[in-house]
Amino acid sequence: MDKAEIGLIGLGTMGSNLALNIAEKGHRIAVYNRTPSRTDDFVAKAGALASRVVPCESLADLAAAIRPPRPIIIMVLAGTPVDEQIAALRGELAANDIIIDAGNANFRDTMRRFKELEGSGLTFIGMGVSGGEEGARHGPSIMVGGKEESWRRVESVLTAISAKFKGEPCAAWLGTDGAGHFVKTIHNGIEYADMQMIAEIYGILRDGLGMAPKEIGSVFADWNKGRLNSYLIEITAEVLKADDPQTGKPVVDIILDRAGQKGTGKWSVIEAQQLGIPATAIEAAVAARVLSSLKDERLAAERVYGGGVVPIKAPRETLLKQLELALFAGKIAAYAQGFAVMAGASKEFNWNLPMPTIAKIWRAGCIIRSQMLDTMVEAFGTGAASTNLLMAPDFVKMMQEAHPALRHVVALAMEAGSPVPALSSALAYFDSYRQGRGTSNLIQAQRDFFGAHGFERIGETGAFHGPWGQG
Ligand code: NDP
Numbered sequence: 001m002d003k004a005e006i007g008l009i010g011l012g013t014m015g016s017n018l019a020l021n022i023a024e025k026g027h028r029i030a031v032y033n034r035t036p037s038r039t040d041d042f043v044a045k046a047g048a049l050a051s052r053v054v055p056c057e058s059l060a061d062l063a064a065a066i067r068p069p070r071p072i073i074i075m076v077l078a079g080t081p082v083d084e085q086i087a088a089l090r091g092e093l094a095a096n097d098i099i100i101d102a103g104n105a106n107f108r109d110t111m112r113r114f115k116e117l118e119g120s121g122l123t124f125i126g127m128g129v130s131g132g133e134e135g136a137r138h139g140p141s142i143m144v145g146g147k148e149e150s151w152r153r154v155e156s157v158l159t160a161i162s163a164k165f166k167g168e169p170c171a172a173w174l175g176t177d178g179a180g181h182f183v184k185t186i187h188n189g190i191e192y193a194d195m196q197m198i199a200e201i202y203g204i205l206r207d208g209l210g211m212a213p214k215e216i217g218s219v220f221a222d223w224n225k226g227r228l229n230s231y232l233i234e235i236t237a238e239v240l241k242a243d244d245p246q247t248g249k250p251v252v253d254i255i256l257d258r259a260g261q262k263g264t265g266k267w268s269v270i271e272a273q274q275l276g277i278p279a280t281a282i283e284a285a286v287a288a289r290v291l292s293s294l295k296d297e298r299l300a301a302e303r304v305y306g307g308g309v310v311p312i313k314a315p316r317e318t319l320l321k322q323l324e325l326a327l328f329a330g331k332i333a334a335y336a337q338g339f340a341v342m343a344g345a346s347k348e349f350n351w352n353l354p355m356p357t358i359a360k361i362w363r364a365g366c367i368i369r370s371q372m373l374d375t376m377v378e379a380f381g382t383g384a385a386s387t388n389l390l391m392a393p394d395f396v397k398m399m400q401e402a403h404p405a406l407r408h409v410v411a412l413a414m415e416a417g418s419p420v421p422a423l424s425s426a427l428a429y430f431d432s433y434r435q436g437r438g439t440s441n442l443i444q445a446q447r448d449f450f451g452a453h454g455f456e457r458i459g460e461t462g463a464f465h466g467p468w469g470q471g
Pocket of ligand 1: 009010012013014015033035075081103104129130131262
């Protein structure tokens, strides 16, 4: 039998779809899964593509089934399972074989794995994949980290299976070692903020305006035709229109209001803090998920304080326009923060991250794909966004139009008691960013008062101390 060109370990949601995608593009692929029944199911459901799939019962079989030098994709649960797979694979592989970790690894683990494999003769790639099940099957966005020559060796298969935006593949090499997984982490951080802000607007429509899910779904569907056009808005509209076959009720109404997380949002926030880059909308979104999980405490607090949202009385059409603009402004701020964190990391880790390329490969396939990314490609490409996306002329124009609506909506929601943590954090970031003289003069004075930390005087150099304790 002909040898396979590539291998894949882990036939879960992502791995199985990625394997079918690879097979569909004409590549013969060897597959292995820890639980053998999953491999059998996979082959049984592969249809005509099964002829390009080589099922393997062990890692030794997998290695034997692939033509050297072997590229092998690992798509298992992130963390220890990846280390275990790498350790087990090492005994089966030979020099020049390529291990590609395609799961949602913490980029610090990826950097460690690069170090551990140094001198082994094996090539390692840390690859972020976005697009969920559908993306994996028909074209995800692929963010690659590792040596550039390693990327060149797998470029043709990765670009073939990736999403295409107007014919351009959404797969690229972004830098050495952890660069790909870092960019994927920040992609997910932006995704957290985007989803949270959409949920906050849904909350205003549901609780403040008393709208039914299907009505709200139609609003999102309308918005998807305009400046907010994006995958997340599109699926939100669909979700809100769906009914539960069991009860006939709207599906959103029978879903528990607590959301889980696997780690990438939290890592985005930790890394932003480590780098000293404000990412307030992402931080608020991660905190909101944590708060959502405290269901029992929230129910108890509602009994103590009351939790009702005061009905919002405003002309509906005008308010809908403002909500659309508010979401747009919040989204721009979230992207600005995500890109700023990547710029900080790029310097810290010497990655030289190509921002226009990142915006390019997020335009299709991935969860945060949106119309706005095309304008970002331009803004980063010309250098107009090199300080901050908020300073690129196209985005200045958009923010000037949209930020008053964000302010109005946040004020309205706060007045009504409808929580808007991500939208209000985005607004506070914007307001602080555009304030030429802020209030940290007082913070400097306080620090000097209690800790003799000194302060800077306007127009003078050196550290000064205050005349504290005189009155
Ligand atoms: P699934 O839960 O669907 O599948 C998990 C896979 O990991 C299974 O093949 C499972 O094997 C394997 N696995 C788990 N633990 C071990 C272990 N200790 N040793 C060997 N194999 C193990 O996960 P997904 O496909 O959703 O996710 C895979 C990776 O892709 C994760 O890193 C995830 O974060 C990432 N990802 C997921 C996305 C999504 O939308 N789902 C999007 C982008 C990335 P077994 O059948 O034996 O249990």
